[in-house]
Amino acid sequence: MHTHTPFTNLAFCIRTFGCQMNKHDSERVAGMLEGLGALPVDAIEDADLVVFMTCCVREAADTRLYGQVASLKNTPLRAGTPLSKRVVAVGGCIGQRDGQKLVDELPHLDVVFGTHNLGSLPRLFEEALDEGGHHVEVLDAGSSFASELPTAREHAWAAWLPIAQGCNNFCSYCIVPYVRGREKSRPLEDIVAEAEGYVAAGVKEITLLGQNVNSYGRDLYGSPRFAAVLDALDATGIERLRFATSHPKDLTDEVIGRFGTLRSLMPALHLPVQSGSDAVLAAMNRRYTRAHYLELVRKLRDVLPEIALSTDIIVGFPGETAKDFEDTYRLVDEVGYHQVFTFIYSKREGTPAASVDDPTPRDVIQGRFDRLVDFVQKRAFEANQADLGSTVDVLVEGASKRDAGLLAGKSPKNQTVHAPLPEGTSIEELAGTTVRVRIDEAKTWYLAGEVAEGSEPPAEAADGR
Template identity: 70%
Template sequence: MLSPISDKTFFLQVFGCQMNEHDSERIAGMLESLGAIQVPELEESEIVVFVTCCVREAADTRLMGQVASMKNVPLPQGSKLDKRIVCIGGCIGQRDGAKLMEKLPHVDVVFGTQNIDRLPRLIESVLVGKGHQAEVYEASEKFATDLPSKRVHTWAAWLPITSGCNNFCTYCIVPYVRGREKSRTIEDVAAEAQALVNDGVKEITLLGQNVNSYGRDLYGEPRFADVLRAVSATGVGRIRFATSHPKDLTDEVIALFGELPNLMPALHLPVQSGSDRVLKAMNRRYTAEHYLDLVRKVREANPDVALSTDIIVGFPGETEEDFQATANLVREVGYGQVFTFIYSKREGTPAAKMEDPTPREAIQRRFDELVDIVQEGAHEQNQRFTGRVLDVLVEGTSKRDEDVLAGRSPHNVTVHAPIPAGKTIDELEGTIVKVRIDESLTWYLSGEVVDAE
């Protein structure tokens, strides 16, 4: 029997983290398995699914504005529906539940971060006239792995190994909307990785809110190093992972940067602040010196590793001295990339109750100062690549020039190079080419292809 979803068009809009990107691939896979057709533009859709983020206030605002603005967008020509079906999932769906329908009455379905598998049934219920649907309960203590997935790229794949978070940083809402940590078994992860390799995947990114604590719930201790070795043994060309928590990064995992040839020399290690006082208020459970010690160990294991981080400016009570400690840490580490954010108050978190007398103007000044430091440091870090030949995984063309390919180096740096004569981007996309770097800029490298697969 055909699903009511069959032949309906759907559009996916994703906000936020890599886990949301992976969730959107699973949603696309489920809907297409029932006969739905994914379309690239909202105007072409009969069903629209928003996979949302609530880590920062800006994401809330963007979602509300986008949902409100689409009320008057007509259905595509030929649709037999009375109205477009609007679904909201992800972290905002989990946080607000059915209350979202009070704010936005034209929303039809709300689903939580752990109820993705129920989305097709919820949409079907709306299509057969059962009214608004909402499911946001914590579905299971086990990690859901049996959902179909439609990858955006054939050569790269997300591979979630754990979900949820037990850390409860005082500014962060993730533990409240993603639940407690749940890990997959090493055997399960390795089997999926091998299947991906057999399917032609060249780069696997292991995902989790805190990959370094992987396995603690299953084995009584973290086993992230073991899962890295298991995935490496599949023969995949490139392994990456995100995200790491400094307090759980072990010497055993660090050593693998010098031992596993397919573990890429790139580590995203969020520091959030360089002030011990602020780190304590954030409940990060490490000091600036401990963090710097980790950096030293990583560079001893593999001097070529490129480091990136997250930093929050303007955490409640942050003083000028605290901020300067952060600025000094950024200078000392030498990051290739830093994601900087002004603190965003999240209701329901301990930090939301903290008083902050700091003027907004002072916080903005600190943020602007940090951005300048970050740009200077990133430009300096990238100079080491000038003259080197790097293996670049081609992902497409430059946004500015269709005759220039764009890809990523092992260090997770964007690389641009003219498409070689006699080659097309269709031939090169998803392949690894050797690029001689002639110029190193702040946010990307440019050069010439010297060898292609």
């Protein structure tokens, strides 16, 4: 039972933009507010407290945030609210970057906090409730990890587990080191203890998080020790282990080898290449070459031929020539990714690339982007054909968004899989369990099939938060 607090009977809603780290931070915000007696709601118009967890990697995120915050000005309060005014907060990377500027430009915004002081939000909210006015607190560096805060996970069977925060790479286009700070690794024993707690609570899948996970430990031990993290997490008994995001320059043979030896490590890896051109990679300050990247892919497939690779690619980086783009296009063909996240370059003030003018016409860049997207979809379709006719283990996440009679879940390769609910079962019963699905349809973005006979859910699904 909650003791009475200023948050009792208040409803809150969180809107999250950007990376998995922001999603994890949002779960911590939810955990803090629920622990103080506030109740989560899905719709902003039903909320007394609204939190935007923001990303500033691309300009579109700024535009979207300003639009959504501005729209709240004229959104009526819910019936029965104890407040005379909805209280609105902005956190995450835009909060960290802009601070006071946000309330100057959005005067009906009440609270701004940054990436390093997540735990300050309840106090800032309480001050806004008591005093009104604007409450801005942005710290330059954090002394603790958000994982020390309570959490309310989106799914009982899946958990984000940050192992490091910040980034030392300073890619010339990227704002992250400026808003997330320098690399800081958690002690291994803290990571293992958190993972063991998740396993004991019935969590089936853990995703290790960091702006650059495979440089884990450089600040603590002088050299990366990410392979040791994978070994330790595998030993906890977790069913599925994933991680994001990896930097190619720090992907060691030791870590690559774990894909062939660790029971829980899933056969999927997100390995952002950004460009297939050596000239562009150098201008981006990525510190690897096209040949080095392709050698990593060869090694990964030597260890685990069926590994599913995904990547990020930026089109239209300042100075990218037609030849540079063709090098990227050919790399996508050579690798054969399961998934590619494609972006048109977005200038971020404060980064070195922002001062570089590019004479390339916008329609030329858009044409390259559209051509790449079409090719990416073709190659993704081809990659998924390898699983046609196979039977795959699917961790059920819920009902399909396109048909409530279908379950939806993820394969070990992180592919979305759909299948009709077996007769006599409900999605509530299956969610968080692993079923075997015979694949008889392989599309660009999903696999589909039938749940195999004898693929029964365990007696108890993952339990609790």
